[in-house]
Amino acid sequence: MSKPRKRTNRRPRPTKTNNRIPRAIAAPAIKYFDFFTNESSTTTFATNIVTAIPQGVGQGHRVVDTVLLVRMDIRMYITGVDSTNVVRMAFFHWIPNTSALLPGAQSYYEDPGTFGVRTALNFEGRRDYRTILDRTVSLVGNSSDLTNKFTNTFNRTVNLKGRRIDFNLAQDTGYNHVFIGHFSDSAITPFPNMIYSVRTWYYDTM
8 A cells, every 4th residue: 555645835836927116207397487577666566476387388387287386596686876775675475366366555565655665564464475585675876976785686595395376277377476576765766776587496297
């Protein structure tokens, strides 16, 4: 009589599989949008929107209607023309939809007409804006009486991570745009001059 075979608990060898680690999904490309202007600063409060990014496929365009901000590079050159001038300028987020409401003379500041360049910010309307920076610049001298305060150069990189702009469908209007606002104590010509460029870095896809 033959002996019974011994049982073993050996498991079958696994078949070879091609276990490849998937490549990481490429991060969205960072883009930038440039704004540039050259203008005078008077006692009348003036604003410019610096984030009106058009829709398109180029470097300075957006593909979708939500933009995630990264930072802003500000380059500003302010020149005086009288013996003395004071310029007040600020960068701020304007939270309401710009197609329905734009910042006016008493939207961000309390009352430039009454208090001039030393005005406080608008307390009652504080839910409509978020300050990025607010600065007063003093200028002394002019082109025929040069001093070290005849001009003021302002360069700043501002971190905007965590902020976003929601555009209206296929428009450059929307919520939470960035504005620059400025005015001065110069009521008659000649007025102090402002030359500035703003490069806004952003992502427009996730």
